[in-house]
Amino acid sequence: MYVVSLLDSIDYGATGVDAIIQNVRFILSTEWNSCVLNRSLGWIQDIKDGPIDFVKSQLASRIVEAIETREPRAQVEEVLFDVDPLNGRLIPTVKVVIQEDASIQSA
Template sequence: MEFEITASASMTVNFAPDTTTEEIFQNVRTILATPVYSVPLNRAFGVNAELVDLPLPVAKAKLAAEIVQAIQKFEPRVEVTKVLFTDKAIAGRLQPTVCLRLKE
Protein backbone atom coordinates (compact mmCIF):
# COMPACT_ATOMS: atom_id res chain seq x y z
CA MET A 1 0.00 0.00 0.00
CA GLU A 2 1.34 3.42 -0.96
CA PHE A 3 0.91 6.56 1.16
CA GLU A 4 1.44 10.26 0.43
CA ILE A 5 3.06 12.54 3.02
CA THR A 6 3.34 16.31 2.77
CA ALA A 7 5.17 18.52 5.23
CA SER A 8 3.20 21.26 6.90
CA ALA A 9 4.56 24.33 8.63
CA SER A 10 1.73 24.14 11.15
CA MET A 11 2.04 20.46 12.05
CA THR A 12 1.68 19.44 15.67
CA VAL A 13 3.85 16.82 17.34
CA ASN A 14 2.17 13.83 18.95
CA PHE A 15 4.55 12.54 21.62
CA ALA A 16 2.52 9.34 22.05
CA PRO A 17 1.34 8.14 18.63
CA ASP A 18 -1.31 5.40 18.79
CA THR A 19 0.28 3.27 16.07
CA THR A 20 3.69 2.63 14.56
CA THR A 21 2.38 3.85 11.20
CA GLU A 22 1.33 7.16 12.73
CA GLU A 23 4.80 7.48 14.30
CA ILE A 24 6.52 6.78 10.98
CA PHE A 25 4.39 9.32 9.10
CA GLN A 26 5.10 11.94 11.75
CA ASN A 27 8.84 11.22 11.46
CA VAL A 28 8.73 11.65 7.67
CA ARG A 29 6.84 14.95 8.00
CA THR A 30 9.44 16.11 10.53
CA ILE A 31 12.30 15.22 8.18
CA LEU A 32 10.62 17.16 5.35
CA ALA A 33 9.97 20.22 7.52
CA THR A 34 13.44 20.44 9.12
CA PRO A 35 16.26 22.33 7.41
CA VAL A 36 19.72 20.74 7.64
CA TYR A 37 21.96 22.34 10.32
CA SER A 38 18.95 23.50 12.39
CA VAL A 39 19.03 20.66 14.96
CA PRO A 40 21.78 21.44 17.49
CA LEU A 41 22.84 17.89 18.40
CA ASN A 42 22.32 16.43 14.93
CA ARG A 43 23.28 18.97 12.26
CA ALA A 44 22.82 16.43 9.44
CA PHE A 45 19.12 15.86 10.23
CA GLY A 46 16.62 17.24 7.71
CA VAL A 47 16.71 18.48 4.14
CA ASN A 48 19.03 21.08 2.61
CA ALA A 49 16.95 24.27 2.37
CA GLU A 50 19.55 26.08 0.23
CA LEU A 51 18.42 24.11 -2.83
CA VAL A 52 15.26 26.20 -3.16
CA ASP A 53 17.27 29.15 -4.51
CA LEU A 54 18.21 27.19 -7.64
CA PRO A 55 16.24 27.34 -10.91
CA LEU A 56 12.99 25.37 -10.50
CA PRO A 57 13.87 22.27 -12.61
CA VAL A 58 17.28 21.96 -10.93
CA ALA A 59 15.81 22.56 -7.46
CA LYS A 60 13.17 19.85 -8.00
CA ALA A 61 15.73 17.26 -9.08
CA LYS A 62 18.24 18.00 -6.31
CA LEU A 63 15.57 18.34 -3.63
CA ALA A 64 13.98 15.02 -4.62
CA ALA A 65 17.36 13.29 -4.28
CA GLU A 66 18.00 15.04 -0.96
CA ILE A 67 14.57 13.99 0.37
CA VAL A 68 15.06 10.33 -0.62
CA GLN A 69 18.50 10.22 1.04
CA ALA A 70 17.29 11.90 4.24
CA ILE A 71 14.30 9.57 4.60
CA GLN A 72 16.45 6.49 3.92
CA LYS A 73 18.89 7.63 6.59
CA PHE A 74 16.52 8.81 9.32
CA GLU A 75 13.41 6.66 8.77
CA PRO A 76 14.55 3.28 7.40
CA ARG A 77 11.13 1.69 8.01
CA VAL A 78 9.81 3.16 4.75
CA GLU A 79 10.72 3.01 1.08
CA VAL A 80 10.28 6.18 -0.98
CA THR A 81 8.61 5.38 -4.30
CA LYS A 82 8.48 8.91 -5.72
CA VAL A 83 8.65 12.58 -4.83
CA LEU A 84 6.10 14.93 -6.36
CA PHE A 85 6.01 18.72 -6.17
CA THR A 86 3.17 21.18 -5.93
CA ASP A 87 5.06 24.06 -7.38
CA LYS A 88 3.74 27.51 -6.86
CA ALA A 89 6.68 29.23 -8.48
CA ILE A 90 4.90 32.58 -8.60
CA ALA A 91 4.48 32.46 -4.83
CA GLY A 92 8.08 31.25 -4.48
CA ARG A 93 7.08 27.98 -2.87
CA LEU A 94 8.07 24.42 -3.73
CA GLN A 95 5.98 21.91 -1.72
CA PRO A 96 7.18 18.27 -1.82
CA THR A 97 4.80 15.33 -1.45
CA VAL A 98 6.51 12.00 -0.76
CA CYS A 99 4.94 8.73 -1.88
CA LEU A 100 6.13 5.84 0.22
CA ARG A 101 5.55 2.26 1.26
CA LEU A 102 6.05 0.75 4.68
CA LYS A 103 8.76 -1.90 4.77
CA GLU A 104 7.69 -5.21 6.25
Protein backbone atom coordinates in the same frame (compact mmCIF):
# COMPACT_ATOMS: atom_id res chain seq x y z
CA MET B 1 1.28 3.48 0.09
CA TYR B 2 1.04 6.68 2.13
CA VAL B 3 1.13 10.26 0.88
CA VAL B 4 3.11 12.35 3.36
CA SER B 5 3.21 16.15 3.47
CA LEU B 6 4.87 18.66 5.78
CA LEU B 7 4.48 18.34 9.56
CA ASP B 8 1.67 20.40 11.07
CA SER B 9 1.54 18.96 14.59
CA ILE B 10 3.28 16.34 16.74
CA ASP B 11 1.55 13.36 18.36
CA TYR B 12 3.80 12.45 21.28
CA GLY B 13 1.97 9.12 21.70
CA ALA B 14 2.28 7.94 18.10
CA THR B 15 3.12 4.28 17.64
CA GLY B 16 3.51 1.84 14.76
CA VAL B 17 2.78 3.19 11.29
CA ASP B 18 1.63 6.54 12.71
CA ALA B 19 5.04 7.04 14.34
CA ILE B 20 6.86 6.17 11.10
CA ILE B 21 4.71 8.59 9.09
CA GLN B 22 5.28 11.29 11.71
CA ASN B 23 9.05 10.70 11.50
CA VAL B 24 8.91 11.11 7.72
CA ARG B 25 6.88 14.33 8.12
CA PHE B 26 9.43 15.65 10.61
CA ILE B 27 12.37 14.89 8.31
CA LEU B 28 10.53 16.40 5.34
CA SER B 29 9.82 19.58 7.34
CA THR B 30 13.32 20.04 8.78
CA GLU B 31 16.09 21.99 7.12
CA TRP B 32 19.49 20.36 7.55
CA ASN B 33 21.60 21.88 10.36
CA SER B 34 18.57 23.50 12.04
CA CYS B 35 17.82 20.90 14.75
CA VAL B 36 19.83 21.93 17.82
CA LEU B 37 20.96 18.57 19.23
CA ASN B 38 20.90 16.72 15.91
CA ARG B 39 22.43 18.91 13.19
CA SER B 40 22.41 16.14 10.57
CA LEU B 41 18.63 15.70 10.74
CA GLY B 42 16.65 16.96 7.77
CA TRP B 43 17.72 17.74 4.23
CA ILE B 44 19.83 20.45 2.59
CA GLN B 45 17.64 23.16 1.09
CA ASP B 46 20.32 25.47 -0.30
CA ILE B 47 19.27 25.54 -3.97
CA LYS B 48 17.71 28.96 -4.38
CA ASP B 49 17.56 29.44 -8.12
CA GLY B 50 17.81 27.51 -11.35
CA PRO B 51 15.74 25.77 -13.99
CA ILE B 52 12.68 24.30 -12.25
CA ASP B 53 13.26 20.73 -13.45
CA PHE B 54 16.88 20.79 -12.27
CA VAL B 55 15.90 22.18 -8.87
CA LYS B 56 13.12 19.60 -8.43
CA SER B 57 15.44 16.70 -9.28
CA GLN B 58 18.17 17.93 -6.92
CA LEU B 59 15.76 18.50 -4.05
CA ALA B 60 14.03 15.16 -4.66
CA SER B 61 17.30 13.24 -4.42
CA ARG B 62 18.18 15.03 -1.17
CA ILE B 63 14.75 14.28 0.30
CA VAL B 64 14.96 10.58 -0.62
CA GLU B 65 18.44 10.28 0.88
CA ALA B 66 17.41 12.03 4.12
CA ILE B 67 14.27 9.95 4.63
CA GLU B 68 15.79 6.60 3.77
CA THR B 69 18.86 7.32 5.96
CA ARG B 70 16.97 8.55 9.02
CA GLU B 71 13.82 6.39 8.77
CA PRO B 72 14.78 3.08 7.15
CA ARG B 73 11.28 1.65 7.65
CA ALA B 74 9.96 4.10 5.02
CA GLN B 75 10.80 3.52 1.38
CA VAL B 76 10.23 6.58 -0.81
CA GLU B 77 8.38 5.74 -4.01
CA GLU B 78 7.89 9.26 -5.39
CA VAL B 79 8.60 12.89 -4.54
CA LEU B 80 6.09 15.48 -5.74
CA PHE B 81 6.19 19.26 -5.49
CA ASP B 82 3.39 21.79 -5.22
CA VAL B 83 4.44 25.11 -6.68
CA ASP B 84 3.72 28.36 -4.83
CA PRO B 85 4.56 30.92 -7.57
CA LEU B 86 3.63 33.96 -5.49
CA ASN B 87 6.24 33.12 -2.85
CA GLY B 88 8.66 31.26 -5.13
CA ARG B 89 8.43 28.01 -3.16
CA LEU B 90 8.36 24.33 -3.95
CA ILE B 91 6.42 22.42 -1.28
CA PRO B 92 7.41 18.74 -1.17
CA THR B 93 5.13 15.74 -0.69
CA VAL B 94 6.34 12.15 -0.73
CA LYS B 95 4.73 8.80 -1.37
CA VAL B 96 6.17 6.12 0.89
CA VAL B 97 5.75 2.42 1.51
CA ILE B 98 6.15 1.32 5.12
CA GLN B 99 8.32 -1.69 5.89
CA GLU B 100 7.33 -2.49 9.45
CA ASP B 101 9.74 -5.39 9.72
CA ALA B 102 12.80 -3.21 9.04
CA SER B 103 15.02 -2.53 12.01
CA ILE B 104 16.18 0.83 13.29
CA GLN B 105 19.91 1.18 13.88
CA SER B 106 21.11 3.75 16.35
CA ALA B 107 24.17 5.81 15.60
